[in-house]
Amino acid sequence: MNNIFELMKEYQCEELHFRYDQKTGLRTIIAINNTELADVTSGGARLYDYKTEDDALADVLKLSQAMTYKCAAAGINLGGSKAVLWNTEKQKSKDLLKIFGKFVNDLGGRFRTAVDLGLSNEDGRVIKEVCPYIEGESDNNDGFDCESDVTALGVIKAMKAGLKFLKGSSSLDSVTIAIQGLGYVGGYLVEFLQEENAKIIATDIKPELIDFYRKKYPEIVFVEPDQIISQKCDIFCPSAIGGIINKQTIPLLNCTLICGAANNQLLNPENDIHELEKRRILYLPDFIANAGGIIQADVEIKGGTKQKAIENTQIIERNIEFILNRYKDSELTTIDIANELVKIKLLEKKNAG
Template identity: 40%
Template sequence: MEIFAELSEHRYEQVVFCHDRQTGLRAIIAIHDTTLGPALGGCRMYPYASEDEALVDVLRLARGMTYKAAASGLNLGGGKSVIIGDPHTDKSEALFRSFGRYIETLGGRYIVAEDVGTSTEDMAHIRVETSHVVGADVTHGGSGDPSPFTALGVLQGMRACAEEVFGSSSLEGLTVAVQGLGHVGYNLCRLLHEEGANLIVTDVEEAAVERAISEFSAKPVEPDEILSVPCDILAPCALGAVINDETLPHLRCRIVAGSANNVLLEPRHGEELAGRGILYAPDYVINAGGLINVADELEGYNRARATQRVKRIYDSMKSIIAISRRDGVPTHVAADTLALERIQAISSIERLHTGHPYGERPRQREVL
């Protein structure tokens, strides 16, 4: 991989390779853009097949966080980190403390949180070495489980879409097909049930399906049926890339809005959804509730304040729909436009005040 060519093409600011022979630490930190503020993003631990694979993943994830934070209205940039290793066998306090020392050297340019393969306990170990960490357990002043906030953000995105498609933001009486009943999917079903929506659900875990039937009067279907059932809203809350050439012809919904990441296999599938008259709620916009919640820790966590901020995802989705109409583009393109317009606006202000071609750079910021 030609690293500098990749960094230049997508304007990454910094990549840090972290190694500690004593603890076995092999990690990469990628900072994509800090125009809006310090980069915040989770630390993923995964047994990558190669260092190149780990690098490709961390760069992709960091760039995605820039768009997510910008579209969410947060004063944060995009970053991510990965630790190469098996989270079931390679974890240790020493390893995460070593990683925390690397984060500390960045002086607040990057703020770490938990992600796939890491936990609040791991964040507690990192916290011993640096203050630039969020997502701690509530007993340590953190915000705890982000799933209810992610679900709330998806609900708000659905409201905005329903208003556009059906003329009302109420979800009462609408049929929502939920694919995946993990922490977020379950909480989303709970909220939808409280709204008076009719639920169709599926999951590979039978116990999760039985729970949804019992608690929410949900109708169960087999996993391979959920994408083709007649419904008003399809909510992918499990695997990514579920909107693809194979599934598109079988969709029988008016809206696609769920918590899964990378719902579209390719950007062109967003165009095909629009061509079929299906409104798509860009995943990184409506699943940002967890990020918004954990970012509140930077101000001294306040649950009520975080909840109100997550509810603004409704406004973000409305803005995306407006841009989609204004520019005559699908909503996934409009979401990128919303994020980039905000970054460019702040960048222009900073250039005006500093005279620097890229504005005030992150090394000049005081974060925590």
């Protein structure tokens, strides 16, 4: 394993918490990245079969830092954090999920979570049986039984702002969008983009999801997972695992705009963003565009309404407009400007005490 403290320094992570359960095989890491915004932090929990423990550790550190950036940019008084469960789908069980929930409880509410990649809403309800610190699993018919719809709405707001910048119109009518990943957020993206009369190309690694959406939306074009990156489209929408934009895949891209729901879409942001610019592909930073889920979590924690959460996603559109307005008159990349925005927000919070 790499030097843990050096990695924590690299990703500006304050705390790491590890838990292993011999009976269920649970291997989980919770990273609390930053508490400057608030003592309470929030970030999703994902279950993934990483190749090595170094991969699991790197992912939770990157994801927790992205959550800090999301919270700061969206003006949310929550710190950034994340959890990964380094397990297989076959290992997943109610007992494993409950052990994880009890581990979250041990942090006394300083880490609040929601289901992410590899975990379902049903899994979230199992966790909630032993842990109150999980959002998006309400039984009160208040709309807080899911965060994915608000995440998708926020991504679409970002898409529209990007299109307006590029083409002078925010309309998605007849715009071709290639969606990689048809999980919870990807599914809502398909539904909402259909309402916008967009032309959709889609894929997923799970054949059952392809079958489901092919029956529901026969007009959608479905391709193999390894073909989605090269599809001719207006917008490429990564909505699955991170790192999909890299030196191998950038030459294959056939779009003018990248805007999606996946976290950490660029494998090597400092290099990849410049390669995208060489190809005149506009990249909208993922931690700005996909902040809808944490926006809803903030509203839910404060006792607000689903409608309030939807209204609050307007900050995503405003942030994208701010970034693009600066981008057109500077030599900075969209990531540079987004990072500056985060630093300003964190400094304002620190100075305010």
